[in-house]
Amino acid sequence: MRSVPTLFSPLLANIALHGMEEFLSQFVVKIRRFNERGKVIKTQTRERYGFVRFADDFIITARNKEDIDYIKPYISGWLKNRGLELNQDKTKIVNIEDGFNFLGFNIRQNKGKCLTKPQKEKVLALLKEIREWLKRNPDVPPEAVIAKFNPIIRGWGNYYRFGVSKEVFSYFDHQVWKALYKWALRRHSKRRKKWVTKKYFNKKNGWKFFAKTKDRRGKTKTISIVKLSKIPIQRHVKVKDKASPDDPTLHEYWKDRGTRYGKTRWIKDSKLYKVAEQQNWTCLICGEHLFNGEEIDTHHITKVQDGGNDNIDNLIHLHKACHLAVHSGKRSGKLRLEPDDS
Numbered sequence: 001m002r003s004v005p006t007l008f009s010p011l012l013a014n015i016a017l018h019g020m021e022e023f024l025s026q027f028v029v030k031i032r033r034f035n036e037r038g039k040v041i042k043t044q045t046r047e048r049y050g051f052v053r054f055a056d057d058f059i060i061t062a063r064n065k066e067d068i069d070y071i072k073p074y075i076s077g078w079l080k081n082r083g084l085e086l087n088q089d090k091t092k093i094v095n096i097e098d099g100f101n102f103l104g105f106n107i108r109q110n111k112g113k114c115l116t117k118p119q120k121e122k123v124l125a126l127l128k129e130i131r132e133w134l135k136r137n138p139d140v141p142p143e144a145v146i147a148k149f150n151p152i153i154r155g156w157g158n159y160y161r162f163g164v165s166k167e168v169f170s171y172f173d174h175q176v177w178k179a180l181y182k183w184a185l186r187r188h189s190k191r192r193k194k195w196v197t198k199k200y201f202n203k204k205n206g207w208k209f210f211a212k213t214k215d216r217r218g219k220t221k222t223i224s225i226v227k228l229s230k231i232p233i234q235r236h237v238k239v240k241d242k243a244s245p246d247d248p249t250l251h252e253y254w255k256d257r258g259t260r261y262g263k264t265r266w267i268k269d270s271k272l273y274k275v276a277e278q279q280n281w282t283c284l285i286c287g288e289h290l291f292n293g294e295e296i297d298t299h300h301i302t303k304v305q306d307g308g309n310d311n312i313d314n315l316i317h318l319h320k321a322c323h324l325a326v327h328s329g330k331r332s333g334k335l336r337l338e339p340d341d342s
Contacts, residue, residue, distance in 0.1 A: 027071065049061065057103065104160075106118070118160045126172075157226070158231070210222055237257070259289070259291070296319060
């Protein structure tokens with residue numbers, strides 16, 4: 001089901017729909033167990049409905065269609081008291097084996113397992129966007145193509161890595177490769193395909209689209225397109241019960257959860273992974289966990305223009321706001337840092 005109010009921000013939607021889960025919890029089912037003589041020996045009570053919500057999008061689950069038909073008018077009445085109503089065009093009742101789309105994922109049950117995959121329409125839409133951009137920009141240098149697409153692909157992959165996405169990721173990589181290959185051929189229509197392939201695709205690195213550019217020290221470096229299939233899949237672990245990050249008694253729980261999530265941010269044993277591990281996954285300016293929802297920057301302790309290098313001992317991860325504070329001279333915390341030019 002979906003409630004679509006007029007122009008609601010996610011925060012206002014959360015406020016308006018707060019309490020729906022509690023409302024649904026009052027609908028219960030009693031399960032009785034009988035002995036051989038037909039006498040009730042145990043009675044259990046379980047909630048009749050499951051509930052998931054994100055802003056104004058929500059799902060209500062039940063064991064049968066009759067229960068969904070029963071609760072629908074109650075939900076409409078609950079919303080009406082708040083000046084809202086269900087969008088009938090977007091409200092659907094489906095069997096879990098047929099599946100449904102939610103927040104960019106397709107969710108369905110197959111042979112008793114719940115599979116959460118990237119929504120087909122979202123995959124095709126991003127591929128179309130990439131192909132159209134390449135057609136509109138036939139003459140940009142390859143390093144500009146990589147700079148354009150890598151943040152998009154990496155962000156898209158990080159969003160979908162919690163689902164059953166490996167097969168989709170491989171398909172996506174292949175389609176991007178084909179699009180880039182056609183783009184390269186159009187740039188050099190008079191050249192042989194072998195020459196084009198050698199110029200733009202690195203055989204040693206799995207035929208990745210690559211480019212050579214210079215870093216800020218003027219040294220030549222090779223950059224390449226991100227491959228989604230190299231992003232590790234991580235199963236999402238649901239937050240337990242009503243655990244809140246603001247509960248001081250759950251500090252260790254949220255710290256462990258953040259570290260577990262953070263370990264998937266970079267490839268294990270890579271330089272950036274080791275930097276985070278070296279600082280115990282903590283921002284050295286504010287003392288909070290690196291993965292508390294804020295953006296993260298990587299900072300050079302000795303700035304590059306003063307001879308600073310990219311070695312692990314000269315790098316630290318900071319929250320973006322803390323990094324800005326370091327550069328502005330308004331830093332706080334135990335660590336004494338000199339601003340760099342990153």
